[in-house]
Amino acid sequence: MFILSRHFKSNYMRIPIKLAFLFFFITATVSAQQLNVATFNIRYKNGGDERKGNGWDKRGPVVADIIKFHDFDIFGTQEVLHSQLEDLSANLSPYSHIGVGRNNGKEAGEYAAIFYKKEKFKLISSGNFWLSERTDSPNTGWDAALPRICSWGQFEYIGTGITFYFFNTHFDHVGIKARSESAKLILRKIKELAGDHPTILTGDFNVDQTNEIYTILTGSQLADAYETAQFRYATNGTFNHFDINTKTNSRIDHILLSKCIVVKRYGILTDTYRAESKDKKEVNTSGNFPKELSLQSYEAKLPSDHFPVMVVVDLEKCK
Numbered sequence: 357m358f359i360l361s362r363h364f365k366s367n368y369m370r371i372p373i374k375l376a377f378l379f380f381f382i383t384a385t386v387s388a389q390q391l392n393v394a395t396f397n398i399r400y401k402n403g404g405d406e407r408k409g410n411g412w413d414k415r416g417p418v419v420a421d422i423i424k425f426h427d428f429d430i431f432g433t434q435e436v437l438h439s440q441l442e443d444l445s446a447n448l449s450p451y452s453h454i455g456v457g458r459n460n461g462k463e464a465g466e467y468a469a470i471f472y473k474k475e476k477f478k479l480i481s482s483g484n485f486w487l488s489e490r491t492d493s494p495n496t497g498w499d500a501a502l503p504r505i506c507s508w509g510q511f512e513y514i515g516t517g518i519t520f521y522f523f524n525t526h527f528d529h530v531g532i533k534a535r536s537e538s539a540k541l542i543l544r545k546i547k548e549l550a551g552d553h554p555t556i557l558t559g560d561f562n563v564d565q566t567n568e569i570y571t572i573l574t575g576s577q578l579a580d581a582y583e584t585a586q587f588r589y590a591t592n593g594t595f596n597h598f599d600i601n602t603k604t605n606s607r608i609d610h611i612l613l614s615k616c617i618v619v620k621r622y623g624i625l626t627d628t629y630r631a632e633s634k635d636k637k638e639v640n641t642s643g644n645f646p647k648e649l650s651l652q653s654y655e656a657k658l659p660s661d662h663f664p665v666m667v668v669v670d671l672e673k674c675k
Contacts (some may be wrong), residue, residue, distance in 0.1 A: 366667035389672040390620065391476075394431035395558035396423070397526070397607050397662035398444075400466055401437050409631060410598050410657065412440060413604030418629045418659040420447035423464035423471075426625065426666055430472040430511070432558035434662075438463045450474060454482045458505040463492050467497045468524045468559070480519065482509040485545060487525065487538040488490060497538070499531035506542055506559075508549065516619075518671050525559040535563055539572040546577065554674035557612040559660065564593070578612040581667045585622035592626055598661045600628060609665050618670040625664045630654040 397420050400403065401412040420443075423431070436444070438457060445453065451471045461484065472479070474562070487504040488497025498606025506525040513520065523546060528534040539561075546555055546645045557578060563569040565580070574580050581589065593604035633655040 389518070390430045390523070390624070390668060390670050391513075391612075392427050392666060393556060393558070393611060394423075394426070394428045394664055394666040395524070395611055396431060396664035397434040397560045397561070397609060397634070397660060398436060399660040400435040401440055402501055408598070409655070410661075412443075414629075414631060414657070416440065416443050417447065418627075420444060422625065422659060423448060426455065426664075428471070428666065429476055430556075431664075431666075432522070433467070433471065434524075434526040434560045436467040436469050437465075438467070441467055441469060444471070452479070454479065454509050455486050455507040456505070458486070458503045459494055461530060465494075468505050468526050470507055470509055470522055470524050472511065472522075473661070476514055478512040478514055480510040480512055481486050482507070482611040483549075483580055484508070485541075487527070487534065487541060489555065489650065491541070491545075497531075498534040498535035500528035501530040502528060502592070504528050504534070504538065506545070508545075510550075510553075512543075513671065516675075518554070518675060519672070520554040520556065520671065521546070523555065523557045523559075525557075526626055527559065527560075529562050535569050535667075536572065537562070541550050543575075543577055544571070547567050553673060554614045554617055556614075556617070556669075558610070560609050562608055564608050565628075565656050566606075573612055577614075579615050581611040581613060581619045581665075581669070582607060584615075585619040585667065587621045589621070589623040592624055592663065594663050594665060595626055596658055596661055596663060598599050598657055598658055600656050607665075611665055611667050613669065614674065616671075618673060619650065619667050621668040621672055623666050625666055628656050631657045656659045 411512040450473055452474050453469045453471045455467045456470035457463045457465040484507045485491040488495050494503055512520050527538050593606040594609040
């Protein structure tokens with residue numbers, strides 16, 4: 357019988373252990389540069405939606421669970437009223453946020469808040485500017501119907517040596533000139549504030565990929581994550597009007613980023629939830645089903661009138 361010497365067995369056993377540590381180190385190093393980035397128009401809280409069965413009290417917990425389940429690291433939000441900001445903060449304890457209400461620069465009106473994981477990012481600086489000829493105080497610009505704002509932050513990605521900027525906004529839904537000028541303004545602000553640092557811009561831009569304003573945004577500075585992604589999961593566009601049976605090819609919610617940022621995956625998340633229907637009843641499951649199976653008729657609902665967009669990005673090349 358062949359018997360391994362004690363010395364040989366000892367060295368033989370060390371090899372897989374060393375390989376395991378090496379594999380763990382490589383995996384940890386690679387994943388350390390990757391982030392889950394998202395944009396999510398959560399739909400502002402209002403009585404009309406409540407009466408139609410799409411109230412925030414039902415949607416809010418689902419919105420928070422989507423964020424937690426898909427493990428967003430940093431993300432931009434739109435149409436967030438202060439009470440909704442408080443609800444999200446209460447449900448998303450690992451996150452901090454920046455941003456102000458667009459109506460008075462404090463708590464009034466919708467926020468374009470940026471949420472980020474406190475354990476992953478250090479906030480270095482932040483600010484807000486209005487999409488208008490006068491950017492430093494609340495006002496309505498050009499032919500816009502409402503005041504519009506952009507919130508931004510400079511972040512240190514802890515443990516990687518990477519510093520990046522994150523901008524988040526919501527363009528006007530009426531003013532064509534306002535959308536065009538807002539695009540030009542944001543690009544100027546990115547140059548002014550971020551310089552050569554890697555930059556991510558998220559938002560509801562109210563223009564899709566066929567619009568000439570989209571071509572302004574995706575010029576020399578930034579690229580659309582949809583276009584550069586190595587893998588895409590996008591079975592629908594990004595707006596749904598709270599109608600689960602609609603489909604569009606239009607993407608009006610975008611994640612735009614510096615070209616050094618590698619986009620591993622892009623997804624439009626079409627998650628739904630169920631609400632009790634008025635004619636709730638048992639569904640007949642007779643046939644080839646387990647006898648324990650029980651189905652009730654419920655109504656399929658959407659967490660917002662926009663689908664969130666998420667990308668997995670790698671910042672390694674931005675070092």
